[in-house]
Amino acid sequence: MSLHFSGNRALILGGTCELALTLAKSMIESDLFPILTYRDDKGPRTIGEALRPFHGRYATCFLNFGDRNSLESIFSQIGDDLNFLVDFAQGNYESLIAGADEDSVYRYFTENISSRAEILKKVGRAMLKKRKGRLVFISSAAAVRPNPGQGFYAAAKLASEALYRNMGLELGERGVTTVILRPGYINAGRGRIYLQKQDRIILDAVPIKRAITGEEIAQTVLFLLSDGAAGINAVEITMDGGHTSGK
Amino acid sequence: MGGRMDVFAELKKIIEELMDIKDRNITPETLLIQDLGAESIDLLELAVTINSRFKIAVRDDEIFLTRFRLYSAEAKQQGEDTMHYIAGKYPFLAKDRIADIMAHIKEGPQLKIKDLISYVTYRSQWV
Numbered sequence: 001m002s003l004h005f006s007g008n009r010a011l012i013l014g015g016t017c018e019l020a021l022t023l024a025k026s027m028i029e030s031d032l033f034p035i036l037t038y039r040d041d042k043g044p045r046t047i048g049e050a051l052r053p054f055h056g057r058y059a060t061c062f063l064n065f066g067d068r069n070s071l072e073s074i075f076s077q078i079g080d081d082l083n084f085l086v087d088f089a090q091g092n093y094e095s096l097i098a099g100a101d102e103d104s105v106y107r108y109f110t111e112n113i114s115s116r117a118e119i120l121k122k123v124g125r126a127m128l129k130k131r132k133g134r135l136v137f138i139s140s141a142a143a144v145r146p147n148p149g150q151g152f153y154a155a156a157k158l159a160s161e162a163l164y165r166n167m168g169l170e171l172g173e174r175g176v177t178t179v180i181l182r183p184g185y186i187n188a189g190r191g192r193i194y195l196q197k198q199d200r201i202i203l204d205a206v207p208i209k210r211a212i213t214g215e216e217i218a219q220t221v222l223f224l225l226s227d228g229a230a231g232i233n234a235v236e237i238t239m240d241g242g243h244t245s246g247k
Numbered sequence: 248m249g250g251r252m253d254v255f256a257e258l259k260k261i262i263e264e265l266m267d268i269k270d271r272n273i274t275p276e277t278l279l280i281q282d283l284g285a286e287s288i289d290l291l292e293l294a295v296t297i298n299s300r301f302k303i304a305v306r307d308d309e310i311f312l313t314r315f316r317l318y319s320a321e322a323k324q325q326g327e328d329t330m331h332y333i334a335g336k337y338p339f340l341a342k343d344r345i346a347d348i349m350a351h352i353k354e355g356p357q358l359k360i361k362d363l364i365s366y367v368t369y370r371s372q373w374v
């Protein structure tokens with residue numbers, strides 16, 4: 001089965017993470033044109049090294065979620081020609097709720113919720129002009145089963161999920177749809193580092209007895225971006241090997 | 248940028264396209280919500296199209312007078328002259344238009360095509 005896509009320009013937020021780079025390769029191979037965002041000086045090199053064989057078939061763009069000027073300038077660069085958004089961007093703030101630093105909390109929520117809403121407004125309006133678009137938010141199974149210390153992470157993920165869900169409800173009739181993917185344990189990037197610190201026994205609780213791979217995430221996201229998946233709108237899909245389905 | 252009639256002609260075309268309306272007698276006095284049945288999604292699309300067609304920045308809550316009643320209430324609460332307060336929030340509206348909206352606001356949303364014309368004309372001055 002070959003996938004069909006309405007358009008080819010895809011903005012990937014958090015474009016330097018391993019999952020984003022794996023997805024970008026799959027996108028390029030499917031004749032899509034990914035535009036990957038980075039937030040520091042190392043970004044372009046990280047992306048360039050990972051996508052070396054694909055020179056000229058992708059673009060990069062600086063985006064600092066905490067900086068509103070950065071949000072403005074990214075869209076004057078990309079313009080309104082955008083068909084897809086895949087959102088891997090996520091900051092981290094680990095703290096017990098009752099032990100959190102107030103300034104850190106304000107900053108964290110501004111960067112991970114308010115800024116995201118601002119980006120969604122711009123992306124939504126650009127896609128409305130074409131009456132067509134597809135947005136995928138990469139959330140986490142941990143958003144609904146967090147550990148102590150992950151309360152702020154969970155709050156940011158769930159709030160962001162609500163924004164994506166509502167975008168799909170509000171703009172669906174105009175051809176702009178959304179979907180949220182909640183991966184479980186992933187053997188890539190931050191997920192791999194986490195798993196390496198845990199006992200192997202942690203994966204026994206997963207019915208498929210292994211973590212999800214970055215390539216599987218890429219293939220799933222590609223499908224979700226394709227025309228055939230447009231009916232999956234304003235909803236979360238969990239991809240965790242069955243971990244949260246049972247007891 | 249042409250005069251108000253050119254802006255009206257373009258806006259009429261945009262609204263007819265977006266809302267799939269034909270053969271309606273659209274005039275500057277037409278009420279978008281009450282006469283044409285425009286919903287939130289229609290207004291959103293209209294804002295986005297006005298932005299790209301006329302090349303002006305559009306603030307949705309400004310162009311659609313969304314907070315008119317709220318500003319009225321704020322003015323009373325703060326002991327300010329309502330006309331003066333609202334004119335400060337909507338600099339593109341003439342005072343007699345503001346008075347007209349205030350007189351009829353209880354009948355429902357008063358947004359008319361001529362308010363959009365005023366907004367586009369006003370914002371285009373700064374382009």
